[in-house]
Amino acid sequence: MTSDSPSPDEPSSAWRPETLAVTVGRPAPEVDAPLNTPVTFASTYVGSADTTDGSLGYGRYGNPTWLALEEGIGALEGGRALAFSSGMAAAHAVLELVPAGSTVVLPFNCYLGVAAAIDLRGARDGWTVRKVDVAGTEAVLAAAEGADLVWIESPTNPMIEVADLPALGAALAGRTRLVVDNTFATPLLQQPLSSGADIVLHAVTKAIAGHSDALLGALVVRESDDATFRALEAVRRSHGATPGTMEAYLALRGLRTLPLRLAQAQANAGVLAERLAGHPNVRRVRYPGLAEDPGHARAARTMSGFGSLISVDLADAAAADAFVAATRLWVFATSLGGVESMLERRRRWAGELLTVPEGLVRLSVGIEHVEDLWADLAQALDSIS
Numbered sequence: 001m002t003s004d005s006p007s008p009d010e011p012s013s014a015w016r017p018e019t020l021a022v023t024v025g026r027p028a029p030e031v032d033a034p035l036n037t038p039v040t041f042a043s044t045y046v047g048s049a050d051t052t053d054g055s056l057g058y059g060r061y062g063n064p065t066w067l068a069l070e071e072g073i074g075a076l077e078g079g080r081a082l083a084f085s086s087g088m089a090a091a092h093a094v095l096e097l098v099p100a101g102s103t104v105v106l107p108f109n110c111y112l113g114v115a116a117a118i119d120l121r122g123a124r125d126g127w128t129v130r131k132v133d134v135a136g137t138e139a140v141l142a143a144a145e146g147a148d149l150v151w152i153e154s155p156t157n158p159m160i161e162v163a164d165l166p167a168l169g170a171a172l173a174g175r176t177r178l179v180v181d182n183t184f185a186t187p188l189l190q191q192p193l194s195s196g197a198d199i200v201l202h203a204v205t206k207a208i209a210g211h212s213d214a215l216l217g218a219l220v221v222r223e224s225d226d227a228t229f230r231a232l233e234a235v236r237r238s239h240g241a242t243p244g245t246m247e248a249y250l251a252l253r254g255l256r257t258l259p260l261r262l263a264q265a266q267a268n269a270g271v272l273a274e275r276l277a278g279h280p281n282v283r284r285v286r287y288p289g290l291a292e293d294p295g296h297a298r299a300a301r302t303m304s305g306f307g308s309l310i311s312v313d314l315a316d317a318a319a320a321d322a323f324v325a326a327t328r329l330w331v332f333a334t335s336l337g338g339v340e341s342m343l344e345r346r347r348r349w350a351g352e353l354l355t356v357p358e359g360l361v362r363l364s365v366g367i368e369h370v371e372d373l374w375a376d377l378a379q380a381l382d383s384i385s
Contacts, residue, residue: 017076017188018259024075025068025252037068039249060237065245069252070218073208076187076255077200079220080229082236083248087183087203088113089241090217094149094179094199096235097228100125102148107134109159111181112351114151134163135295141171152197153181154190155295158311158346158362159355160286162295166302169196183207183337188262189305193222199232206337207308210254210261214247261339261367265308268341268373269365273310275374281323281381283359284313308366309336311346314359319384320345324361326380329372336364341373 015023027037043059056062066083074081084090091114098104098121106118108131122129130143134152140163144150150172154163165180172178173196180192183203192200202208204216221228236242273287288299289306299306314320324332324345333342334349342364346352365373 020075021072021258022256025070025072025255037065037249037252039245040064041245060240060242063242063245063248065248065252066243069204069216069243069248069255072252072255073187073202073204073218074220076191077182077193077220078191079193079200079222080225081218081220082229082232083204083243083251084217084219084236085241085243086215087201087205087217088117089236089239090201090203090219091117093219093232093235093239093241094201095121096239097177097231098125098127098149101127103128103130103146105130105132105140105143105147105150107132107151107153107156107161108355109134109156109161109353110151110153111157111183112349112353114153114181115353116351118151133161135161135298137164137167140168144172144176147176149177149179151179151181153184155184155288155299155307155309157181157184158309158360160184160288160293160295160309160311162288162299162302164298164302165190165192165195165197172196184307184309185303186258186262186307188259189303189307193220195302198222198225199228204251206335207262208255208258208337209247209251210258210338211250212333212335212338212340214244214250214254216243216247216251262305262308264367265365266305268367268370269308269310270306271370272363272365272374272377276310276312276377279378279381281314281319281384282312283315286311286313286360308364310363310365312361312363313357314361314384317345317347317358320359320361321348322384323380326383327376329368329376330363330380336362338364339367341366341368 045056048055070081132140132143178197179199180197181201186207200220202218204218270289276282277285287310288295331342347358
């Protein structure tokens with residue numbers, strides 16, 4: 001055992017993420033008891049006249065399977081997690097905490113569902129919405145003056161821009177609530193709470209669950225921030241945005257292998273990004289692992305890896321559509337973070353932000369053999385010459 005290795009007797013907080021992913025969210029070991037937290041299908045629980053006994057109360061208030069997943073995500077993020085029925089349900093729970101007349105800062109480029117939700121709520125509740133380039137730290141801080149909420153994605157979807165989270169967190173501490181969507185990076189590549197964020201959001205559907213079979217979201221707050229945790233929990237209860245029990249079980253099972261899956265997918269992405277950058281039919285590769293990428297130095301400084309998402313700019317929408325249609329191994333789908341490699345032209349969606357180029361294709365790199373992935377991309381790119 002090396003000198004910097006935690007002792008087996010140390011608390012789990014000293015364990016590395018790869019160990020936490022495997023160990024957290026399990027029941028106490030007992031002879032002949034299940035090793036994994038079982039799926040608990042229950043809408044109703046037996047009650048108690050003692051209101052201090054910590055009982056679950058009702059199926060909309062809690063479930064042992066959700067709690068196990070929340071323990072796992074919270075441990076990896078270094079905070080306290082709440083699971084929701086989807087990433088958008090989690091996003092709306094945050095927006096419920098923003099009063100009428102507030103000022104909200106939002107990236108120019110972010111997930112289209114969040115952008116639409118904030119625009120809709122802003123129009124209804126009289127919010128002032130200031131949109132910024134998350135890569136411009138000074139511009140974000142200027143927009144944050146007097147703001148009630150700063151919403152950051154990093155890297156952004158689908159433009160793969162990188163924010164300086166430590167700088168933003170340090171500058172905004174005590175001034176405004178900072179929310180960070182950490183779906184792309186996952187808790188393994190960055191932990192925004194440690195950089196000063198107040199709330200971290202995950203579309204658990206994506207990399208955490210990792211198998212394209214469970215729709216879930218999560219929010220994570222600091223262990224000490226009980227007020228925000230209780231407020232978000234109250235929104236989940238009142239709006240009924242509770243996760244499905246089977247989905248929570250699947251997501252926790254997916255979380256167990258997140259370090260392995262991410263390591264393979266990220267290694268594949270690095271190779272593919274380099275090769276894509278050299279193809280004559282690719283106008284631009286957006287991936288912070290490339291030395292020439294605008295976010296490279298910042299990602300290298302603030303993250304522990306460059307992730308598994310790549311976006312490429314092709315000549316136009318027709319070229320991008322032809323490229324996507326010509327692939328055989330890559331799956332044409334609108335999700336990301338799964339074991340399978342997926343791609344799509346993002347502007348095919350009517351609601352996609354106009355800042356996204358028509359010819360941009362987002363690639364979610366999976367865990368297949370990198371040479372098979374490249375062979376499929378290369379033949380598809382060659383076919384549009």
